[in-house]
Amino acid sequence: MSRLQQNTQLSDAAIAVLTCAASNDCVVVMDGTYGRDVAAAEGITTRGTAYLILLLVKRDIIHVDEARTAIDAMIDEGWYCAPNVYAAIIRKLDSLEN
Template sequence: MSENALVERLSGNKNVSDADVAVLALAAEHGATAVMDDAYGRDIAEVEGIETKGTAYLVLSLVRDDELEADDARETLEAMLEAGWHCSPSLYSKLLSKLDEIA
């Protein structure tokens, strides 16, 4: 299936933002991983066979790869929360534990 067909099908879905449609289409086109935190978008990706990772995964990956200091990663996660990123307290605790583990 072409990415244009995916865009056409998803564009009419009011539950998927234009940004998520674009991310999914680009990931499908390039055989890449879609970065998204929206559960509905991730469900669509699974149906379409598109791998997804969340934003927090990217932050932790940067620390793991020595591209970002652990303190900066914590500040980034806090800034994401302040900006409206949704994360359960248990997930946030797990992220901080994982950050401590890889730092």
Template sequence: MTTNAVYEEVVTTGIDEGHADARRIEHVIENGLLSVEEVDQTVLFERLRKNDRLSIADASVLALADQHDGTAIVDERYGRAVASAETVPTRGTAYIVLRLHRDDILTADEAQETIDEMVDAGWYCAPDLYAKISRKIDELSE
């Protein structure tokens, strides 16, 4: 699941700016593989919204994960630090790609291509982490 703020940021703005991935995510939501949920106006959400270094989308993801006792997908170091301080578990985007491969939704080639496309699109990934992700893709293929 994701939040309305993430949908607006990633899908609506992404489509307006011509990002192909925005259409892919829109289709995933339309096909029911990912839902868009409202975030309760909890004390945590209100506190996170006041943090000038977090976008409303980031604040809503952390609050929604907390609300559902789930895991937030956060790549930015600051967002992970805030999540840790609030005891909200996190994983990164690469985790999702690896899970999709592990669950046979993506082939090894598709998983590697996805990671490569993310890097090409500006997703920061340290070289040692990239190598680790690539090795994990290979391991899951065995």
């Protein structure tokens, strides 16, 4: 894990999260492509924020409408989501609503 600490392209927070996940065999919630690539190289499983929201819907913790609102609010606040990924999220939410 010393490689992580020497990686100047990762934030201190990302290094801490990845180091903790590697030490405890945990899944990391991370959306940034570079961080996810580093995690994959280190054998660390990642999931994105959208995964968590979809999981909440699947487990009936939140309703589909709340999930859509959350995704749209995150985008409004600066969360980047490629248009094709957004479309896939919405399609998945639509399928969960039925």
